[in-house]
Amino acid sequence: MLTLINTNRMTPAIGPIGLEYVAEAAALAGIEVDILDLALCDDPEKSLREHLSHRRPTLIGLSFRNVDDCFWPSAQWFVPDLAELVRRIRGLSEAPIVLGGVGFSVFARPIVEYTGADFGIHGDGEQATIALVRQLQNGRQFEQVPGLIWRAAGAVRSNPPAWPAEIDLPARRETFDNRTYFARGGQCGFETKRGCNRRCLYCADPLSKGPVSRSRRPDQIADEIEALLAQGIDVLHTCDAEFNVPRSHALAVCAEMIRRALGDRVRWYAYLAVTPFDGELAAALRRAGCVGINFTGDSASAAMLGTYRQLHRQEDLVTAVRLCRRNGLKVMIDLLLGGPGETPRTVAETIDFIKRIAPDCAGASLGIRVYPGTGMVKALTREGPLDGNPGLRRKYTGPIDLFQPTFYLSPALGPEPARLIKDLVAGDPRFFEPMVEQPDAAATDHNYNDNTELVDAIRAGARGAYWDILRQLRCGSS
Numbered sequence: 001m002l003t004l005i006n007t008n009r010m011t012p013a014i015g016p017i018g019l020e021y022v023a024e025a026a027a028l029a030g031i032e033v034d035i036l037d038l039a040l041c042d043d044p045e046k047s048l049r050e051h052l053s054h055r056r057p058t059l060i061g062l063s064f065r066n067v068d069d070c071f072w073p074s075a076q077w078f079v080p081d082l083a084e085l086v087r088r089i090r091g092l093s094e095a096p097i098v099l100g101g102v103g104f105s106v107f108a109r110p111i112v113e114y115t116g117a118d119f120g121i122h123g124d125g126e127q128a129t130i131a132l133v134r135q136l137q138n139g140r141q142f143e144q145v146p147g148l149i150w151r152a153a154g155a156v157r158s159n160p161p162a163w164p165a166e167i168d169l170p171a172r173r174e175t176f177d178n179r180t181y182f183a184r185g186g187q188c189g190f191e192t193k194r195g196c197n198r199r200c201l202y203c204a205d206p207l208s209k210g211p212v213s214r215s216r217r218p219d220q221i222a223d224e225i226e227a228l229l230a231q232g233i234d235v236l237h238t239c240d241a242e243f244n245v246p247r248s249h250a251l252a253v254c255a256e257m258i259r260r261a262l263g264d265r266v267r268w269y270a271y272l273a274v275t276p277f278d279g280e281l282a283a284a285l286r287r288a289g290c291v292g293i294n295f296t297g298d299s300a301s302a303a304m305l306g307t308y309r310q311l312h313r314q315e316d317l318v319t320a321v322r323l324c325r326r327n328g329l330k331v332m333i334d335l336l337l338g339g340p341g342e343t344p345r346t347v348a349e350t351i352d353f354i355k356r357i358a359p360d361c362a363g364a365s366l367g368i369r370v371y372p373g374t375g376m377v378k379a380l381t382r383e384g385p386l387d388g389n390p391g392l393r394r395k396y397t398g399p400i401d402l403f404q405p406t407f408y409l410s411p412a413l414g415p416e417p418a419r420l421i422k423d424l425v426a427g428d429p430r431f432f433e434p435m436v437e438q439p440d441a442a443a444t445d446h447n448y449n450d451n452t453e454l455v456d457a458i459r460a461g462a463r464g465a466y467w468d469i470l471r472q473l474r475c476g477s478s
């Protein structure tokens with residue numbers, strides 16, 4: 001028996017889609033699967049005890065979605081809680097423990113070492129978990145398990161990440177309680193591809209999902225959406241890095257949804273790169289049921305777009321907003337303020353520009369989570385040793401340790417960068433502002449970590465992407 005446990009208790013609750021895919025693939029391969037969803041338990045400690053007391057699994061799998069909340073200055077780190085959970089499970093069961101998940105895959109080896117887990121899977125979990133169960137039952141040839149991290153003779157060993165080119169994923173989405181997730185989380189996810197071939201300076205997606213885009217079959221995606229619809233779940237969010245990379249696959253997915261008239265029955269939101277985006281794609285998205293797009297804008301300053309290695313330019317932002325308006329799509333531009341070389345002038349240029357092109361809303365995040373293995377680290381080490389870099393912010397003490405939440409914030413923004421941005425936003429309600437470092441400051445940001453404003457709105461019936469729900473609450477329009 002394979003016991004799979006969802007460990008993510010953040011609210012609003014997001015369904016553990018990755019773990020559900022793993023569970024359904026394992027069941028399809030003939031493995032007996034057993035589920036414990038700690039997000040939906042009132043007393044997780046008690047549920048864990050009761051659940052494990054009368055089961056003897058071959059393997060216990062824990063999903064670890066968020067390593068930290070990626071938000072400065074809250075900078076919450078969740079790895080110590082995971083280590084504590086592993087310790088508690090050890091006291092309740094002798095089964096080996098495997099870890100996996102998107103956040104996990106960014107830091108796979110250090111997390112296995114820190115938590116003392118037996119195994120970890122870096123990358124896609126479906127076939128790797130099946131292979132691990134088989135090897136535990138027979139042979140223990142761990143070199144044959146894709147993406148596996150394991151302990152042997154006192155050392156931690158690892159195979160190359162599991163990023164199979166072919167994704168055959170006939171998901172039924174019946175293993176977790178997606179109805180409850182819809183009621184508590186306001187939307188459910190669906191995935192159309194994995195991996196990204198872009199090289200944005202700060203992004204960890206190529207580390208967890210691989211450096212090339214690997215697409216799912218449009219018919220399997222549409223089947224999955226129909227399965228969710230059959231459960232009464234009709235508001236969705238893509239779980240791809242960028243839905244429109246590559247554009248051809250985005251169009252193919254939309255075409256299949258249009259062919260099945262899903263656009264009349266479902267509303268969905270997506271993350272998109274600013275380019276490629278054109279009239280044909282915008283119209284297809286709308287006809288397929290997409291109602292809102294969150295663009296990875298990052299900046300509107302040419303210098304900063306170059307630093308972030310973004311492919312779009314100011315005029316592409318203009319086009320994106322215009323095409324969304326023309327096609328009835330709500331539009332959010334996500335900004336990443338404070339990167340290397342950011343100055344009060346480049347921030348002002350960006351905020352003024354965004355105000356002028358008038359998206360429905362804009363996320364003004366301040367500070368960039370620095371992940372090991374990204375271009376950010378290379379750029380910063382060119383300036384000198386990380387310890388002593390005046391731009392690095394963290395809440396822990398001691399030497400810089402990128403495993404723990406560590407953020408970069410351009411020193412040129414001065415001693416009160418959040419205040420600077422607030423002044424530039426000047427009360428424009430379309431902007432989600434960075435949090436000012438004061439204990440009594442009212443939240444005007446878009447941190448979805450334990451966000452009670454969102455939890456309450458969803459309980460009262462709001463559905464959709466969180467930026468769209470917050471936007472409606474703050475701007476009062478639908």
Ligand code: B12
Binds near residue numbers: 012065203
């Ligand atoms: C879509 C998305 C969102 C949507 C979710 C919508 C929805 N209904 O699902 C929204 C906007 C709500 C969101 C919010 C947040 N997100 Co988000 N999100 C994503 C995104 C793009 C996709 C995640 C996803 O579902 N992937 C698809 C699934 C199928 O993949 P998967 O989970 O990796 O699962 C596979 C493997 O990991 C593995 N696996 C999974 N579980 C297990 C378990 C075992 C035992 C094994 C062996 C394997 C295994 O197998 C699975 C199938 O192959 C990722 C980035 C990315 N490209 O993945 C960021 C990402 C996960 N988010 C992130 C963050 C930080 C957050 C927030 C905390 C942000 C915030 N402060 O508000 C919140 C947290 C919300 C919550 N309650 O958990 C970070 C996490 C990084 C980190 N430092 O830990 C990511 C990686 C983005 C980033 N690079 O910064 N997010």
